[in-house]
Amino acid sequence: MAEKHFSLQNAKTFSLFYESCHLVVFRYIYGMTGGPLQEVEDLTAESFFRAWKNRSQFQGSEQAAIGWLLTIARNMVFDAHRRRKVHPEVELEENWDDHYSYTQATPESRILEREQFRILWQLIQGLCPEQREIIILRYMLGWQVKEIARLTNSSENAVSVNLFRTMKKIQQNWPNE
Amino acid sequence: MLNSDDPQAQFDQPQAEHIFSLLNNFQPRPRQGFNHRMQQAPWNREGKQFFIKVVQSLRTFPVNAFAVFVIFLILTLLFFTPSLVSTARQIFQFFGVHDENSRSIEVTSTPISPSDTSLSEFKFSLSLAEAAKAANFPIKVPVDFPKGTVLEGAAYDETRQAVLIKYIGNGKTFLFTQRDESSVSEYASIGSSAPAELVTVRGVQGEFVTGGWVIQSFSENQSGAQTINLVWENQAGMWTLRWEENGFVYEIVVASSQSVSLTEILAIAESMR
Numbered sequence: 001m002a003e004k005h006f007s008l009q010n011a012k013t014f015s016l017f018y019e020s021c022h023l024v025v026f027r028y029i030y031g032m033t034g035g036p037l038q039e040v041e042d043l044t045a046e047s048f049f050r051a052w053k054n055r056s057q058f059q060g061s062e063q064a065a066i067g068w069l070l071t072i073a074r075n076m077v078f079d080a081h082r083r084r085k086v087h088p089e090v091e092l093e094e095n096w097d098d099h100y101s102y103t104q105a106t107p108e109s110r111i112l113e114r115e116q117f118r119i120l121w122q123l124i125q126g127l128c129p130e131q132r133e134i135i136i137l138r139y140m141l142g143w144q145v146k147e148i149a150r151l152t153n154s155s156e157n158a159v160s161v162n163l164f165r166t167m168k169k170i171q172q173n174w175p176n177e
Numbered sequence: 178m179l180n181s182d183d184p185q186a187q188f189d190q191p192q193a194e195h196i197f198s199l200l201n202n203f204q205p206r207p208r209q210g211f212n213h214r215m216q217q218a219p220w221n222r223e224g225k226q227f228f229i230k231v232v233q234s235l236r237t238f239p240v241n242a243f244a245v246f247v248i249f250l251i252l253t254l255l256f257f258t259p260s261l262v263s264t265a266r267q268i269f270q271f272f273g274v275h276d277e278n279s280r281s282i283e284v285t286s287t288p289i290s291p292s293d294t295s296l297s298e299f300k301f302s303l304s305l306a307e308a309a310k311a312a313n314f315p316i317k318v319p320v321d322f323p324k325g326t327v328l329e330g331a332a333y334d335e336t337r338q339a340v341l342i343k344y345i346g347n348g349k350t351f352l353f354t355q356r357d358e359s360s361v362s363e364y365a366s367i368g369s370s371a372p373a374e375l376v377t378v379r380g381v382q383g384e385f386v387t388g389g390w391v392i393q394s395f396s397e398n399q400s401g402a403q404t405i406n407l408v409w410e411n412q413a414g415m416w417t418l419r420w421e422e423n424g425f426v427y428e429i430v431v432a433s434s435q436s437v438s439l440t441e442i443l444a445i446a447e448s449m450r
Contacts, residue, residue: 014220022215023206030205041211045218052219099205103198116191117199139200167193174191 006062008055018048021066024141025073031136032077034125037093043080047073067151074133074151081129092121123170131166138163278368278409279393301330301343308333312340316355317427321448323347323441349433351445358426367417368409376439378420378446385439389415389430418442 008014026044033040050072051058058068097114104113124132133152137143145163149156191199215221308331309316326346333340339356367373367386374385388411396404416437419428429446431437 011220018215018218018220023204026207027205037205037208041207041214044207045211045215048215048218096203096205099203101202101204103202113199116195117203120191120196120199135200139197140203142201167196170196171191171193 006060006065008051008058008065014052014055017062017065021069022048024066025069027140028070028136029073029077031124031140032074032129032132033080034121035093039080043073043076047076050076063147067147070151078129092118119175120170123173126173127166127169131162131169134159134163135166135170278370279407301332301341303331303333305331305342307331308340308342312338312355314357314425316340316342317449318342318353319344319445319448320450322445323349326351348435349431349437352428352430352432354426354428354430356426358421358424370411371409372411374439376418376443378418378443379422379449381420381422383418383420383446385442386417386419387411387415389413389417389432416442418446420446 008017022044025047026040029043029047030037030040033043047069051069058065060068097117100114100117102110102113104110124135127135130152134148137148137151138145143151145156145159149159152159303311305316305318305328311333322344323346326344326349329343329345331340331342334356337356339354342353342355344351344353368388368390371386371388376383376385388409390407391410391413392405393408394406396406398404414432414434416431416439417428418439419426421427427446427449429442431442
């Protein structure tokens with residue numbers, strides 16, 4: 001079935017589009033850069049500004065529009081890495097757990113969960129950008145493998161293999177004790 | 178969801194599902210300030226685009242200010258320099274405008290206004306039919322004149338290929354000129370500072386001018402030819418209505434000690450058949 005054409009020309013349409021996917025872009029950039037928050041917000045805003053400026057170049061469905069927007073964000077993040085403006089080793093924000101939904105009920109378990117997340121975050125930020133991107137898209141944003149393959153311009157099989165290897169790497173690098 | 182009941186076990190060796198759970202539970206959001214900032218995004222102020230463009234153009238203020246200054250300077254020169262005013266009028270109007278407010282003509286030349294016809298050798302001795310025959314083109318004459326105005330006579334000026342018709346009455350003198358548009362326009366010129374108002378005459382654009390050339394002095398050159406030195410005066414008691422129609426230039430010059438309105442001359446022009 002042919003995908004419904006989605007236009008970003010109109011300001012109102014673009015505004016609705018922004019409302020529907022700005023958190024996706026923000027979280028993608030947050031996961032890719034690791035923070036700080038100010039830089040994440042700047043890159044998110046700039047991604048949308050660039051998309052607005054070049055909106056006449058986009059043609060496709062709404063899903064394709066999100067992919068197109070993330071490609072803009074992706075290029076900006078990669079550029080930021082190259083210019084060393086983004087530091088993979090950056091620490092989590094002080095109040096990061098304001099945005100974290102604990103699964104554990106007891107205070108002791110929560111402390112453990114908190115520490116687990118902190119370790120996981122550091123390990124993810126230590127990955128190469130391509131591996132980090134797959135983890136963020138799959139586990140933080142909940143994207144399907146085929147959607148990741150489309151965004152990263154690779155095959156689903158390649159994405160699955162890369163995902164498996166990256167998970168293994170995280171588990172292997174997980175500190176004992 | 179954690180896959181195990183033992184958090185410590187997951188801490189030591191987390192499974193893929195546990196990693197997924199940890200990441201999925203972290204859903205950061207931008208701060209309030211970011212949302213305020215994005216409310217000012219271009220797609221939220223589409224209606225203000227014109228204002229934004231104006232503001233953006235002000236960023237190049239020094240360049241724009243210089244451009245405005247240059248335009249202002251040019252306009253000032255146009256308004257205050259007689260020769261440039263004349264040039265500008267020549268561009269925007271088909272009527273002749275002299276490049277100064279003074280000029281000289283030889284005594285034997287065609288009269289340029291009803292008041293100086295006596296100084297020329299022109300005799301309005303032809304009838305309208307004779308003038309039309311001499312000109313070899315049909316002439317238009319007014320049919321609706323103020324009561325008491327009579328035809329004095331007509332003349333044909335070969336130099337300008339123009340027919341001149343003179344009417345007098347009620348203290349006013351009317352000099353009608355009709356000539357081919359390709360003929361010389363020198364005698365039709367007005368002073369460079371003459372106030373000219375663009376008007377619609379018989380459905381076309383015309384010009385209403387207040388003022389006229391008045392005699393300032395006489396002079397005689399070495400060969401004995403007499404020359405009249407004229408100067409343009411806005412309060413000369415003369416009014417001119419000029420327009421171009423079907424390949425002819427028409428001119429009505431009224432000389433009077435009383436004031437003559439544009440409406441009055443327009444009515445006469447509209448009655449020309």
